[in-house]
Amino acid sequence: MAGSRLPRQLFLQGVAAVFMFAFASLYTQIPGLYGPEGILPARRMLRPQGKGRWQQLWETPTLLWEAPRLGLDTAQGLELLSLLGALLALGALLLSPLRHPAVFLLLWAAYLSACQVGQVFLYFQWDSLLLETGFLAVLVAPLRPAFHRKQAPQRGQAGALPHEGLPFWLVRWLLFRLMFASGVVKLTSRCPAWWGLTALTYHYETQCLPTPAAWFAHHLPVWLHKLSVVATFLIEIxxxxxxxxxxxxxxxxxxxxxxxxxxxxxxxGNYNFFNLMTLVLTTALLDDQHLAAEPGHSSRKKTAMSRPKALLATLSLLLELAIYGFLAYGTVHYFGLEVDWQQRTVHSRTTFTFHQFSQWLKTLTLPTVWLGVASLAWELLSALWRWTQVRGWLRKLSAAVQLSLVGTATVALFLISLVPYSYVEPGTHGRLWTGAHRLFGTVEHLQLANSYGLFRRMTGLGGRPEVVLEGSYDGHHWTEIEFMYKPGNLSRPPPVVVPHQPRLDWQMWFAALGPHTHSPWFTSLVLRLLQGKEPVIRLVQSQVARYPFHKQPPTYLRAQRYKYWFSQPGEQGQWWRRQWVEEFFPPVSLGDPVLETLLRQFGLQDKNPPRARGANSTLAQALHWTRTQLSPLEAPSLLWGLLMAVGAVRVVQALLAPWSLRSSPSAVAIGQKHRPAPQKDSGATSEQATPAPSPCSSSSRTTRRKK
Structure with missing residues (x-):
């Protein structure tokens, strides 16, 4: 099997990039979401319970417990963590020495700390996915940079050290759990849109934050939408x-x-960093040979191929073709694919029942667990074989210790992950080893392994529900309050905000799916807008001048529920059309008994006003100055600016790399290391061919001295 050194480096850079986007995006929203005048102040989540320091830290694992020691309140501590996390992730993205386990451990701890106080605005699956992936990056990252190692990786090995390929296997297992569960839950939910293959006829206009391309995708032919659903099931299951x-x-x-x-x-669709994170996980399917794309290597390999290897390659090709044929036959059979040549369409339908699928899932889930066990066992045996090739008793002892530790951690994380994975099939969940359940229960709050299942049910089958806030000074003339990103104005095109996640806009989408009592935070949003709190206003409109009540807060606020649909192709200047449904939130004003009752019911009354503990500290002033400098930038602009800065630095590094290589004392050795092996004589056998000298051999060292 080809090595995975390059995919691992690509994975670590991708994780660093996603951490950078996640921290930077969160930083721009902290005052409005979690500040003292925010919707859900973070200080509510960290109230000492009289427990010991370490017990308190274990039960609620967040570094924000230490914020008062720095003269900061909880929200300021969260800002500091987000800034440091974004900068540290940026450094790891640009500098290979910073792709170290300690750096990724700090990034994981910082994001876990934020999630502990993030409440409903950080309860998304991609936040859990980032935490799980970030912890795997701690194990995947090398303890020492590659250019400091004494033993260089050989072709075909997973790395210079025997254990290095093991944690990277967990990345592949995580990708499997994410995709397989996301496909299965679409059918176990009994959603009629997924079973009828019509989900994509609704998805593009009912998803949280569509892009302009979603409008065009929505108007594709229905048969193509249904065929796309079939392709989705194929890819995910x-x-x-x-x-x-x-x-x-x-x-x-x-x-x-x-x-x-x-x-x-x-x-x-604008799914922030989620799809980027999934693309990062797919690097576990690559290898060095595919990424390096060495010219001529495969042709030389084929020329020297012996008869047993040629027979094995032929059998592999036949097996590969058989698998492709099996997938094609299964797709045609189970989804009733028929080509209508006259209308130039492809008809599709599900030809199996929910009971049949449940039985199939019950039969298949446990074998997929054993598939993971077998694949992990192969990785462990391969690592053990690489360990036997290590020379020198001291190196062998060191490699044995590292292999034991990393192997144990890999097996433990695999066992932990089996519990949330088995949620897709209750029967399998009950048949798991009890030790795995106990182990998962011990570390569940650290989010080392999570359950996944995206787009479980298709919402908005009768139209996209949308909540529209309205304000008034007299209670008779109402003005709509338009958000930056979610649909509102019918003539405004959908925005492109990826990789930023406007968390308030996302929660407004969830709030519209039910009554306002299912979203207690909405009452707090109404209160803050009635009070005219600028941090919350900036979540609605980053440029306060665009907010219709920026000069004076509204006296009254209410919310209406509408149903939105994409406009038809012939409607000029319109992206949406809508219809009023009902009142979502009654008209209220400050001191209104209805508002006070809701605040008291949801525990949102601010009985203890925040103390200005860290307002005058040097660190708090530095955070305030940084916020002042960055506040004019909209969040997507800030994130795209970071991305452009990374691209510019990468270009400079690429231009300077040849010059630094020429001036390096080891340049000659590096050139020898990558020199291709001499061509073999056509009449010589493989046993007679003389291999090229190793760069670590004595003759190679003598050559370097002469040069």
Whole structure:
């Protein structure tokens, strides 16, 4: 099997980039969401309970417990963590020495700390996915940079040290759990749109934050939407087991299918860093040979191929073709695909029942667990074999210790992950080893393993529900309050905000799916807007002058529920059309008994006003100055600015790399290391061919001295 050194580096850079986006996006929203005048002040979540310091930290694992020691309140501590996290992730993205386990451990701890006080605004699956992936990055990251190692990786090995490929296998297992569960829950939910293959006829206009491309995708033919749903089931349910296929081309085919799905989702929807995170996980399906694309290597390999290897390659090709044929036959059979040549369409339908699917899932879930066990066992045996190749008793002892520690951690994390994975099938969940349940229960609050299942049910089948806030000074003339990102104005095109996640706009989408009592934070939002709190206003409109009540807060606020649909192609200047449904939140004003009752019911009354503990500290003043400098920038502009800065630095690094290589004392050795092996004589056998001298051999060292 080809090595994974380059994919691991690509994975670590991708994790650093996603952490950078996540921290920077959160930083821009902290005052309005979690500040003393925010919707859900973070200080409410960290109230000492009279417990010991370490017990308190274990039960609520957040570094924000230490904020008062720095002269900061909880929200200021959260700002500091977000700033440091974004800067540290930026450094890890640009500098390879910073892709160290300690750095990724700090990033994971900082984001976990934020999630502990984030409440409903940080309860998304991609936040859990980032935490789980970030912890895996701690194990994947090398303890020492590659250029400091004494033993260079050989072709075909997973890395210079035997254990280095083990944690990266967990990334592949996480990708499998994410995709397989996301496909299965669509059918176990009994959603009629998924079972009828019509989900995408609603999805593009009813998703949280569509892009302009979603409008065009929505108006594609219905038969193409249904065929796309079939392709989604194929990619999310049938393809993931190929992640563990021993045939390399099958894994690469699975990789490109996943990339295709994620790219299409990015084009048509604003899902912040989620799809980017999934693309980062797909690096576990790649290998060094595919990324390096060494010219001529495969042709030389084929020329020297012996008969047993040629027979094995032929059998692999036949097996590969058989698997492709099986997937094609299963897709046609289970979804009744028929080509209508006259109308040039493809008809599709589900030909199986919910009971049949449940039985199939009950039969298949446990074998997928054993598939993971077998694949992990192969990785462990391969690591053990690489350990036997290590020379020198001291190096062998060191490698044995590291292999034991990393192998134990890998097996433990795999066992922990089995519990949330088994949620897709209750029967399998009950048959798991009790030790796995106990282990998961011990570390569940650290979010080392999570359950996933995206787009479980399709909402808005009769139209997209949308909440529209309205304000008034007299209670008779009402003015709509338009948000920056969510649909409101019918003539405004959907925005493109990825990789930023406007968390208030996202929660407004969830609030519209039910009564306002199911979203207690909405009452706090109404209160803050009636009070005219600028941090919350900036969540609605980053430029306060665009807010209709920026000069004076409204006397009354109310909310209406509408149903939105994409406009038809012939409607000029309109992206949306809508219809009023009902009143979502009654008209209230400050001191209104209805408002006071709701605040008291949800525990949102501010009985203890915040103390200005850290307002005068040097660190608090530095945070305030930084906020003042960055506040004119909209969040998407800030994130895209970071991305452009990273691109500019990368270009400079690429231009300077040849000059630094020429001036390096080891440049000659590096050149020898990558020099291709001499061509073999056509009449010589493979045993007679003389291998090129190793850069670590004595003859190579003598050559370098002469040079």
């Amino acid at each position: 049938a393809v993931p087991p190929l992640f563990f296929a021993p045939i390399r081309r099958l894994r690469l085919a699975a990789f490109y299918s996943q990339v295709l799905l994620q790219v299409l989702i990015i084009i048509t």
